[in-house]
Amino acid sequence: MHADLKSQTRLLRLSLFLWAATPLVDLFLLALSGNLGANPQETLLRSTGMCCLVLLLVTLSITPLRRLLDWTELVRLRRMLGLWAFAYAFIHLLGFWAFEHEFLWSAVLKDAFKRPFVTVGLVGFALLIPLAITSNQWSMRQLGARWKTIHQLIYAVALLGCIHFFLHRAGKNNFFDPSIALAVTVVLLGLRWRWRRPRHH
Amino acid sequence: MLRSGKHRQLISGDHLQSQVTPETVFLNRRTLIAGLGGAALVAATTRGGMSNAQASTRAPGNYAALPGRPSRFSIMEKPVPFADAAGYNNFYEFGLDKDDPAANAPSRLKTSPWKLSIEGLVAKPRIFDIDDLIKIAPLEERITRLRCVEGWSMVIPWVGYSLSELIKQVQPLGSAKYIEFTSLADPKQMPGLNSRVLRWPYHEALRLDEARNPLTMLTFGMYGVVLPAQNGAPVRMVVPWKYGFKSAKSLVKIRFTEAQPTTSWSLAAPNEYGFYSNVNPNVDHPRWSQATERVLGVESLFAVRRKTELFNGYAELVSGLYAGLDLKKFY
Numbered sequence: 001m002h003a004d005l006k007s008q009t010r011l012l013r014l015s016l017f018l019w020a021a022t023p024l025v026d027l028f029l030l031a032l033s034g035n036l037g038a039n040p041q042e043t044l045l046r047s048t049g050m051c052c053l054v055l056l057l058v059t060l061s062i063t064p065l066r067r068l069l070d071w072t073e074l075v076r077l078r079r080m081l082g083l084w085a086f087a088y089a090f091i092h093l094l095g096f097w098a099f100e101h102e103f104l105w106s107a108v109l110k111d112a113f114k115r116p117f118v119t120v121g122l123v124g125f126a127l128l129i130p131l132a133i134t135s136n137q138w139s140m141r142q143l144g145a146r147w148k149t150i151h152q153l154i155y156a157v158a159l160l161g162c163i164h165f166f167l168h169r170a171g172k173n174n175f176f177d178p179s180i181a182l183a184v185t186v187v188l189l190g191l192r193w194r195w196r197r198p199r200h201h
Numbered sequence: 202m203l204r205s206g207k208h209r210q211l212i213s214g215d216h217l218q219s220q221v222t223p224e225t226v227f228l229n230r231r232t233l234i235a236g237l238g239g240a241a242l243v244a245a246t247t248r249g250g251m252s253n254a255q256a257s258t259r260a261p262g263n264y265a266a267l268p269g270r271p272s273r274f275s276i277m278e279k280p281v282p283f284a285d286a287a288g289y290n291n292f293y294e295f296g297l298d299k300d301d302p303a304a305n306a307p308s309r310l311k312t313s314p315w316k317l318s319i320e321g322l323v324a325k326p327r328i329f330d331i332d333d334l335i336k337i338a339p340l341e342e343r344i345t346r347l348r349c350v351e352g353w354s355m356v357i358p359w360v361g362y363s364l365s366e367l368i369k370q371v372q373p374l375g376s377a378k379y380i381e382f383t384s385l386a387d388p389k390q391m392p393g394l395n396s397r398v399l400r401w402p403y404h405e406a407l408r409l410d411e412a413r414n415p416l417t418m419l420t421f422g423m424y425g426v427v428l429p430a431q432n433g434a435p436v437r438m439v440v441p442w443k444y445g446f447k448s449a450k451s452l453v454k455i456r457f458t459e460a461q462p463t464t465s466w467s468l469a470a471p472n473e474y475g476f477y478s479n480v481n482p483n484v485d486h487p488r489w490s491q492a493t494e495r496v497l498g499v500e501s502l503f504a505v506r507r508k509t510e511l512f513n514g515y516a517e518l519v520s521g522l523y524a525g526l527d528l529k530k531f532y
Contacts, residue, residue: 039353041502173396174297
């Protein structure tokens with residue numbers, strides 16, 4: 001029984017890895033073949049942004065799902081999905097740096113002081129960095145209880161991602177997609193809040 | 202008068218043929234990936250990238266031909282591939298995404314029969330049938346850069362004639378100071394009218410002297426064929442020295458007025474979109490800089506952004522219209 005569950009999880013993990021990797025491979029191939037449409041830079045930025053947000057939300061849904069399905073093994077997937085979210089965020093930022101600011105970090109920084117959606121995006125990414133760096137066994141051992149505290153930043157990152165999305169859409173009044181993202185985020189965070197364990201000191 | 206580097210008389214009519222690039226290999230974006238079951242995530246996250254395999258500046262064969270004589274107003278730049286010009290559009294009446302108009306307009310927009318009503322302060326108001334309208338003056342092909350307020354530009358070979366030819370025919374009265382353009386707003390044909398971003402019908406306007414400038418073009422075609430639906434068929438404006446949204450599409454009415462008309466984008470966001478909306482690198486949009494633009498239709502993903510030019514490079518021809526006008530105040 002236990003062995004079955006383990007191999008099930010392994011299969012699920014492989015599938016999810018491929019699922020998460022697919023858009024990246026797809027975008028890469030489309031870029032090479034010149035099939036990203038009339039504004040390929042925009043397509044790349046939007047696609048990587050969307051993938052990051054989706055993966056963030058999937059990562060956030062692991063714990064609620066584990067509880068609802070009584071499937072502890074699911075937690076093993078969380079690190080991989082979280083790191084994929086970081087990967088897309090990183091590529092999204094690199095794209096912004098390359099395509100919007102022609103490889104000038106000084107210009108990116110200046111933009112962060114000018115445009116709120118850039119500010120929010122950069123802060124969100126900055127918060128992801130410690131999470132990515134500590135996503136390994138060694139860090140968990142070194143940090144102990146602090147590891148969990150640090151990783152609560154993921155809630156802030158998810159919210160910042162939604163705000164970044166809303167701000168980016170300002171002007172078109174097309175808030176349909178960001179609203180869905182926010183609704184999912186709120187539900188997931190709400191569940192976490194409801195199930196929070198009282199602190200033991 | 203015209204700078205020889207940019208606006209040169211074209212000798213040959215088949216300049217476009219000579220600029221056709223070799224077709225790139227077509228790669229179906231789904232064949233490699235779909236098998237891995239990644240189609241769902243890909244579809245959810247990469248929608249909007251229209252396949253642009255054919256880097257051809259020739260229109261596909263299924264569009265009716267509409268040739269124009271070479272124009273002295275053409276810039277000597279290579280047009281973007283037809284697929285780009287016809288696949289990346291802001292035409293909110295057909296949806297808010299860039300690929301919505303190409304997806305929705307061709308099957309829904311009925312371009313024949315079509316009438317354009319000229320009304321207001323004119324001696325000879327008239328309702329033109331599109332077939333008569335197109336014959337008022339000889340058609341020219343003008344290669345101009347369409348500079349979108351969003352910060353990208355495309356070089357497009359439009360086919361039409363100067364709006365001044367039409368203005369001559371209808372004889373505006375002395376009291377006429379402005380022209381208002383109205384686009385079609387038919388909920389039966391246009392699914393995007395549900396959107397509350399803009400109030401419909403789409404309105405745009407020019408000062409009468411701006412409208413009379415020979416650069417202002419009443420446009421019926423592009424790339425030597427009739428306008429695709431998503432590009433504002435069957436008749437639209439092209440005002441090359443202003444941001445693209447001033448070039449209203451699918452026109453049904455042109456009205457001559459005494460008072461400055463309200464325009465749709467000024468109504469939606471008056472602090473962002475002004476009446477003039479002249480291309481101006483020195484006047485930023487409140488939410489982004491207008492100093493540079495991304496040139497679409499070029500090969501490299503890492504092409505350097507282009508420095509935006511005052512009046513989109515047409516300063517010699519139009520700056521006289523704005524002598525003494527504070528362009529920062531009257532944006």
